Amino acid sequence: MKFKDCFVPPKITSRFLHVWQRNFLHYRKTWMVSLLWTCLEPLMYLGAIGYGLGSYVSNMGGHSYVEFFFPGILTSTAMMVAFFEGTYGCFAKLNFQKTYATIMMSPVSAEEIVVGEILWTASKGLFGACGVALVASFLGLVDSWRIFPVLLILFGVSWFFAGLAMIVTTWVRNYDAFIYYISGFIIPMSLVSGIYFPIEQLPNGIRHLTWLLPLTHAVSAVRGVLSVGFTWQAFAHVALILFIGWLCMNIAIWRVRNKLVR
Template sequence: MKSLSLPTTWESMRSVWSRNFLQFRKTWLVSIFWIVLEPLFVLGALGYGLGSYVPQVHGTSYLEFFFPALLCNTTMLVAFFECTYANFTKLSHTKLYHTALYTPMMPNHLLGGEILWGASKAMFSAVGVLIIALALGAVGSAKIILALPVIFLSSCFFAMLGMLFTSLVKNYDQIIYPSSGLIVPLSLFSGTYFPLEAMPKALQVIAYLSPLTHAVSATRAIQQGQFSAMLVINIAFLILLLVGLSRITARSFERRLID
């Protein structure tokens, strides 16, 4: 008689991911409007519209300067909000996570699966926007495809950050604090819409602490074929932040489940 074996960590995480994907398939058309069409509207308004009035930035057109930032910024928003509002419902209202603990799943399995899903949904957005932008000729170089692993790394960080705040807030209204107080400033002041050099020195120093700054810088460098030491620093910084945040998030999420 065969003995039953417990699922591995990866199998459990994949189960969480698969559940989210099946749910996504039911509402994919609605999701496309948010994760693909909305960034394309921004690309048209700023990349083409504003870009027609802006001279070259760092020796390149404003459109090519802005597009890598658009991908990083969009994936940040998708990953963060996917792992806050939707997962807070599972945590506090439907009690889905608590129910899952009656199975062989552990808190870290749930956490890992949700982070992977949040990052995956963000990548669906990035790939969708990138394919359409390449087809329209909005991107001068296909080298930016090589930056997708960097964008995925950044997406994992912001998905994890979303899970951290999900484990801390007490109601939906409190999500506005990290959203408006952290995510919006990161979106605006991380070298996304204008070069960091345009800001005062003090703000530049603060901006270099932003994970989005390093994601944008690395993606932009890869698009322009600038494989320098700074690119390595950008990626290393993202990895260090991800590792450090993982321990904090795991403890906070498990504590919230137990409480």
């Protein structure tokens, strides 16, 4: 695969929707428990950090700390759900359950499998974000129509991390290897991307480096739209996320196709 191929639209038909449908039918059997556990951890963070530790912070640029923290935990939820589903879930389907190999016996192509799988993984990330937003609305943290475009942004964020997760999945050889990517990249990234505190508090060198992290752009876009609406900065952040999400999807297609088509 050449670098220029990352920009070429994949050759797919509507059959990728069957892959999404297959996953949805499986999810539907346990959706209540799955959604509960998906939302429980971020809601615990919202309570412990947003309301607990946040009670000791008087002002965050004209907002309470929990109002500052909420967009960050919303974005983090979409990222975590998508990345975990795209790694552990997809790894099982690729290597142990042989789900993708079985699907390849039908007219569905490797490209359609990847696009359908990323679409499903991004959908699960969106489901998690919607669950957190729904509970937060009862706490008075969602009081604007801007939450609807924010959910669309979070779907794009989930799409990017779903594609990234599928790339990782094609490289690892066992479940244990995922901890290196989670502990070495995902969690450290979440600590310095503006979720818990403004990145302006970081030293100059580190602050500039955080803009190389996709989560920084995602959090900035979500927080900006929820606070003041769409600005050119928010559009720039979203455009970057969508662009690298497109690249990750095409790379994931190339990697999975090499795994499935010998």
